[in-house]
Amino acid sequence: MKIQRNPQGAAKEEYGAIIIGGGIYGITLALEAGLRGVKTLLIEQGDFGEQTSFNSLKIIHGGLRYLQSLDLHRFRESVRERTWFLRNFPERVHPLPCFMPLYGTGMRRPSIFRAALFANHILALTRNTGLDNDHHLPMGGVVSPEKSAEIFPLVDTKGLKGGAIWYDAFMPDSQLLIMDLLQTACVHGTTPLNYVRATDLLTDGAGNVSGVTALDREKGKQRHYHADLVINAAGPWCRKIIAGIKGDKEELFRPSLAWNVYFKKDALSDHAVAVQAREPGSRLYFITPWKGKIFAGTGHEPWTGEPGRPLPTRVQLTAFINELNKAVPGLNLQLNDVGRIFAGLLPTTETGSNKLTKREVIIDHGAVGGPGGLYSVGGIKFTTARLVAEKILTMAGRSKTKEKLPKFETQLYTDISHSLKIEQYRHILSQDATIVHLDDLVFRRSTLWEGDENISELVERLSGLFPWDEKRTTQEISKCMASLKSLPQVGNPQG
Numbered sequence: 001m002k003i004q005r006n007p008q009g010a011a012k013e014e015y016g017a018i019i020i021g022g023g024i025y026g027i028t029l030a031l032e033a034g035l036r037g038v039k040t041l042l043i044e045q046g047d048f049g050e051q052t053s054f055n056s057l058k059i060i061h062g063g064l065r066y067l068q069s070l071d072l073h074r075f076r077e078s079v080r081e082r083t084w085f086l087r088n089f090p091e092r093v094h095p096l097p098c099f100m101p102l103y104g105t106g107m108r109r110p111s112i113f114r115a116a117l118f119a120n121h122i123l124a125l126t127r128n129t130g131l132d133n134d135h136h137l138p139m140g141g142v143v144s145p146e147k148s149a150e151i152f153p154l155v156d157t158k159g160l161k162g163g164a165i166w167y168d169a170f171m172p173d174s175q176l177l178i179m180d181l182l183q184t185a186c187v188h189g190t191t192p193l194n195y196v197r198a199t200d201l202l203t204d205g206a207g208n209v210s211g212v213t214a215l216d217r218e219k220g221k222q223r224h225y226h227a228d229l230v231i232n233a234a235g236p237w238c239r240k241i242i243a244g245i246k247g248d249k250e251e252l253f254r255p256s257l258a259w260n261v262y263f264k265k266d267a268l269s270d271h272a273v274a275v276q277a278r279e280p281g282s283r284l285y286f287i288t289p290w291k292g293k294i295f296a297g298t299g300h301e302p303w304t305g306e307p308g309r310p311l312p313t314r315v316q317l318t319a320f321i322n323e324l325n326k327a328v329p330g331l332n333l334q335l336n337d338v339g340r341i342f343a344g345l346l347p348t349t350e351t352g353s354n355k356l357t358k359r360e361v362i363i364d365h366g367a368v369g370g371p372g373g374l375y376s377v378g379g380i381k382f383t384t385a386r387l388v389a390e391k392i393l394t395m396a397g398r399s400k401t402k403e404k405l406p407k408f409e410t411q412l413y414t415d416i417s418h419s420l421k422i423e424q425y426r427h428i429l430s431q432d433a434t435i436v437h438l439d440d441l442v443f444r445r446s447t448l449w450e451g452d453e454n455i456s457e458l459v460e461r462l463s464g465l466f467p468w469d470e471k472r473t474t475q476e477i478s479k480c481m482a483s484l485k486s487l488p489q490v491g492n493p494q495g
Helices: 024-035 072-088 110-122 145-151 174-187 235-241 314-327 385-395 422-431 438-444 455-463 470-483
Strands: 017-020 040-044 094-102 141-143 162-170 190-194 196-203 209-216 221-227 230-232 255-266 272-276 284-290 293-302 338-347 361-364 374-378
Touching: 017 024, 017 209, 017 221, 024 040, 024 174, 024 190, 024 385, 040 174, 040 196, 040 221, 072 162, 072 385, 094 110, 094 145, 110 141, 110 162, 141 145, 145 162, 174 190, 174 438, 196 221, 209 230, 235 374, 255 314, 272 314, 284 314, 293 314, 293 338, 361 385, 374 385, 422 438, 422 455, 438 455, 438 470, 455 470
Parallel strands: 017 040, 017 230, 040 190, 094 272, 230 374
Antiparallel strands: 094 162, 141 162, 196 209, 209 221, 255 293, 255 338, 272 284, 284 293, 361 374
């Protein structure tokens, strides 16, 4: 299906729902609304999946950690949603074996993990229902110190009592998964408008929401879009959308900085490895085998600045690398090993904190004296975004029987990062009108941003596929190449 982008034409239509924000929460809201027969408009001020959704650790967690606090409800939610991704997008989401060394202290004792992993198995017996055989997640277990060293050769063997193994899911090309979700939402009736910023909410005489005023950032035109349901899923920008409206509250989204890093060094294992320096106050990190290289996270610090494009400071990044080196003796990561920093903002329990919220926050503004039909959401987990969409649509009265989602099979966006066959990219451009800028194609409709020695040549050749004059072409190439730098400028942590 061809994805259209027509801000002017879209303003002539009436919608059952308007969703503000084109990250994983907004896109899954659009998909779930479409499956319920709701004609939906999805607007995003930048490109789809450009911000925090692009910058995750790429793991879809099944909720093992929730067993520690006996939060069985969240555990079961995470297991169900992990299965949903594995079942519906098997080309994008794969099983991921995980390993944690056990040193016999605290909760990290072989006996405790045997019990936890058995519970993880028993409480998730349906985790493989409907999955292809090669996507089944086996039962976890505890292995010997010798086997641990075989799985993870750099493991610190001093005091090692064994290792825990369990299975989660991995989305190595998370940006393409997001675009597959968007494409599926469009099949089910979503009209997508990127580079369109919501500037105001429209209300009727009764005080109910009736739509939004939005700016087409490409043409500089303000337009009205109409619907009796508006869902604000704008992530770090969500409170700007509802400023001055009853129901706005700080806990909707108090931002903190989170980042993951791709290092240009060979992967440590074919398992994702959970590591922590053996000293008080150290953090737990995951080091995953991303396309044969190290992908590590998550660094986390307070943030009190504007959303923009957040990045850790050089000091914060250096401290992160040092912690990884302490956690894995012999790792010897250096600043010049950094291939790319993936940074975004996540909500916390307190302003100026880095303690993440445990659950999404959903506000029904009409229920607290604000416009009826307006809802806001502050999401926290990629894994459960679709489930949160279901909750919101049920609250909004759009809970009628939905169409079953067929397994996604038509992949417009493929891994052609090392190809110079321009026709492949020409085809993508012909089928997706939401590719407005050169970096939309390079970063979010392909794997080109991973880069190789031909990337400069390819970016220049790709620019010739767009109907731009020389000035615009030069600007687009310059912007794209700046974004491709391994280590971008990092400075003031408040933006």
